[in-house]
Amino acid sequence: MVHDSSRITIIAGHYGSGKTEFAVNFAYSEVSLENKVTLVDLDIVNPYFCSREQELPLKNAGIEVIAPSPQCRLSDVPALPAEVAKIFSPESGKAILDVGGDGAGAKVLSRYMPQLTACGYDMWLVLNANRPQTAELEKALEYIDVIQTSSRLKVTGIVNNTHLCGFTSADDVKKGSQLAHEVSKATGLPLICSTAPKAIAQKLCREEFDEPIFEIDIHMKKPWE
Amino acid sequence: MAMELWKGNEAIAEAAVRAGCRFFFGYPITPQNEIPEYMSMRLPQVGGCFLQSESELAAINMVYGAAGAGARVMTSSSSPGISLKQEGITYMVGAQLPAVIINVSRGGPGLGSIQPAQSDYFQSTRGGGNGDYRTVVLAPNTIQEAVDHTQMAFDIADKYRNPVFVLADGMIGQMMEPIEWKEYKPAYTAEKEWATTGHKGKRPHNIVNSLFIDAAGCHQHNLELDKKYKAMEENEKRWQEVGTEDAEVLFVAYGTPSRIALSAAEILKAEGIKAGLFRPITLWPYPMMELREAIMRPSVKAVVCIEMSMGQMVEDVRYAALDKKPVSFCGKAGGVIPTQYEIAAAARAALGR
Incomplete structure (x- = not known):
C-alpha cells in the first residue's frame, strides 16, 4: 500500500509518464482507506487523455472530481475551475492534483504556490524510463528542474511508473526502478514506489525491489481497448 | 532495438528529422501542436530551421520556397489550418515541388472541435485547391506507421516532385504507443537538378513556376503532371x-x-x-x-x-x-x-x- 501523509499530493511529470493513470489509481487507493478524496484535474494544456474522462466511475467510488467546467472540458483554454480553492480548506480531506505534462503543464501550479506552500504538500514526479525524454539520469534531473522552476514548488518524491502502454513487461518495471533509484540517490528524494499493472506485478521478483510495489488497474484506455 | 514510448505528434516530428527534414514552417493548432513544439526544440540541434509563421498561408509559402531551393521541408496543421494551406498546395503541385504535409485532423466543418475526426477525406483525396491535381495521401493507424509513413512521404514527394499528405486523425497524433526506431534508408536519392540553388554561370536558370499563360502550354503541362499521377497510381497504392x-x-x-x-x-x-x-x-x-x-x-x-x-x-x-x-x-x-x-x-x- 502506498499512502501519502500529506493532505495534498501533486502528481507531475512528462507527457506519457502515466501521471493520470497513477493519479486515478492513487485516488481509488486513498478512498479505500476511508479517506475523503478529491481528484483535481488541472490539465488545461491538452484535453486528450485527462482524468476528467474518468469522472463518472470516480464519482461512483465516492471520489469528488474537480475538473474544468463542461464548456471548457474538451478545449485547451487556460481556464481553471474556481472549485480548486476548496482543497485549501483542511476539512476538504485528501486532495490529489493531476497536472498537465511537462513544464507547460506544471505551470498551472505556480498560480496556487502560496496556498500550497501554506497548506503543505507533496509533489511526486512520475518517471517513465521508456520515454526518451526521461530515459537517462541527466535528462530526468533536468526534468525535475523544469517542473520545479515552472511550478515554483519542490518535488518531494519519485514514482517509477515505467510502462509501454499495453506492452509493459516485468523487465520494464525493473529498468525503471533502477533509473528511479539513481534519480533518488542523485537528488536525495525518496523513491515512493514502483507501479505495475496487476498482471505484471505477479511476475515481479519482489526481493529485487526495496521500494513498495503499487499495483494498478488500467483505466485510461484507447478507443479499441 | 529497444521499444520506446512516443506520442504520435512527437514521433512524426522526430521521424521527419531522421529522414533529413531540416526545415519546418507552421502555425499552432490543436491537436497537432506537439509537432511544431518538438521541431522548435529539435531542428536547431541538427542545424535546421524552425519558424513559426504569422499564419498558415505564410507557412505553406515558406514551404514552397524551401522546396524550390531543394530542401527537405515539412509543415503540419489540423483541418481548418490545412484548409488555409490549399492555395499553396495546388501551387506546389503546379510548380512540381516536393514537401510533406501532416494533417492531424479534427472535427469540422469550420473551426469544429479539437477532437479526432476524419471529415477531411474529400479535401485530402480530391484536392481542396484548384486545378487538376493529385497528392498521395498516407493514413497511418499506429504510431509506428505514423513514423514509417512520414519518412516514406519524403521519398515519395521527392520521387514525383509532388507534395505528399500524411493524414493522421487526432487520436494518432495525441496517443502514446511503443515504437521501434529503424535506421532510415532513403528510397529515392536522385540529385534535385531542378532546384533553384544558383546557376553560378554554369547552367541555364532553373525556374520554379505554376503559371502557364499559353493555354496549349498549360494543357501540355497538365499532360505531364497526369503522367506522374498515373505512375503514383501504379506504384504507390497500399492497403x-x-x-x-x-x-x-x-x-x-x-x-x-x-x-x-x-x-x-x-x-x-x-x-x-x-x-x-x-x-x-x-x-x-x-x-x-x-x-x-x-x-x-x-x-x-x-x-x-x-x-x-x-x-x-x-x-x-x-x-x-x-x-x-x-x-x-x-x-x-x-x-x-x-x-x-x-x-x-x-x-x-x-x-x-
Whole structure:
C-alpha cells in the first residue's frame, strides 16, 4: 500500500509518464482507506487523455472530481475551475492534483504556490524510463528542474511508473526502478514506489525491489481497448 | 532495438528529422501542436530551421520556397489550418515541388472541435485547391506507421516532385504507443537538378513556376503532371487486409476506426460471426480494384464502412461494390469516436441479425 501523509499530493511529470493513470489509481487507493478524496484535474494544456474522462466511475467510488467546467472540458483554454480553492480548506480531506505534462503543464501550479506552500504538500514526479525524454539520469534531473522552476514548488518524491502502454513487461518495471533509484540517490528524494499493472506485478521478483510495489488497474484506455 | 514510448505528434516530428527534414514552417493548432513544439526544440540541434509563421498561408509559402531551393521541408496543421494551406498546395503541385504535409485532423466543418475526426477525406483525396491535381495521401493507424509513413512521404514527394499528405486523425497524433526506431534508408536519392540553388554561370536558370499563360502550354503541362499521377497510381497504392478471406461482413476503415473495427470483429467472433477488415493505407491512390476483389468474395454478405465523419470514403466503397453487395455506413462526426459495440451492432444490422 502506498499512502501519502500529506493532505495534498501533486502528481507531475512528462507527457506519457502515466501521471493520470497513477493519479486515478492513487485516488481509488486513498478512498479505500476511508479517506475523503478529491481528484483535481488541472490539465488545461491538452484535453486528450485527462482524468476528467474518468469522472463518472470516480464519482461512483465516492471520489469528488474537480475538473474544468463542461464548456471548457474538451478545449485547451487556460481556464481553471474556481472549485480548486476548496482543497485549501483542511476539512476538504485528501486532495490529489493531476497536472498537465511537462513544464507547460506544471505551470498551472505556480498560480496556487502560496496556498500550497501554506497548506503543505507533496509533489511526486512520475518517471517513465521508456520515454526518451526521461530515459537517462541527466535528462530526468533536468526534468525535475523544469517542473520545479515552472511550478515554483519542490518535488518531494519519485514514482517509477515505467510502462509501454499495453506492452509493459516485468523487465520494464525493473529498468525503471533502477533509473528511479539513481534519480533518488542523485537528488536525495525518496523513491515512493514502483507501479505495475496487476498482471505484471505477479511476475515481479519482489526481493529485487526495496521500494513498495503499487499495483494498478488500467483505466485510461484507447478507443479499441 | 529497444521499444520506446512516443506520442504520435512527437514521433512524426522526430521521424521527419531522421529522414533529413531540416526545415519546418507552421502555425499552432490543436491537436497537432506537439509537432511544431518538438521541431522548435529539435531542428536547431541538427542545424535546421524552425519558424513559426504569422499564419498558415505564410507557412505553406515558406514551404514552397524551401522546396524550390531543394530542401527537405515539412509543415503540419489540423483541418481548418490545412484548409488555409490549399492555395499553396495546388501551387506546389503546379510548380512540381516536393514537401510533406501532416494533417492531424479534427472535427469540422469550420473551426469544429479539437477532437479526432476524419471529415477531411474529400479535401485530402480530391484536392481542396484548384486545378487538376493529385497528392498521395498516407493514413497511418499506429504510431509506428505514423513514423514509417512520414519518412516514406519524403521519398515519395521527392520521387514525383509532388507534395505528399500524411493524414493522421487526432487520436494518432495525441496517443502514446511503443515504437521501434529503424535506421532510415532513403528510397529515392536522385540529385534535385531542378532546384533553384544558383546557376553560378554554369547552367541555364532553373525556374520554379505554376503559371502557364499559353493555354496549349498549360494543357501540355497538365499532360505531364497526369503522367506522374498515373505512375503514383501504379506504384504507390497500399492497403491491408485482416481476415477478409472468409469474412461474412467486411469492414472498411482507415486510421483510428480501423483499430476499433478489429475489436468489434473480436466481439462478433465470439458470437460466431466472421468479420474481416479492408484498410486502405493510401487514401489516394485508392486501392479500388483490391477492395472490389475483397467485396466480391462469395463469403461477403455485407460491407460496413466506418468513418469518423458523416460518410465520405463510403462513396468510394459504394463505387467498389458496384451495387452487387449492400454497403452500409457507421460513423460519428465532430470528434466523437464510434465504439466497438456500435460497430458490432452495425455489422449485425447489416447482416440482418
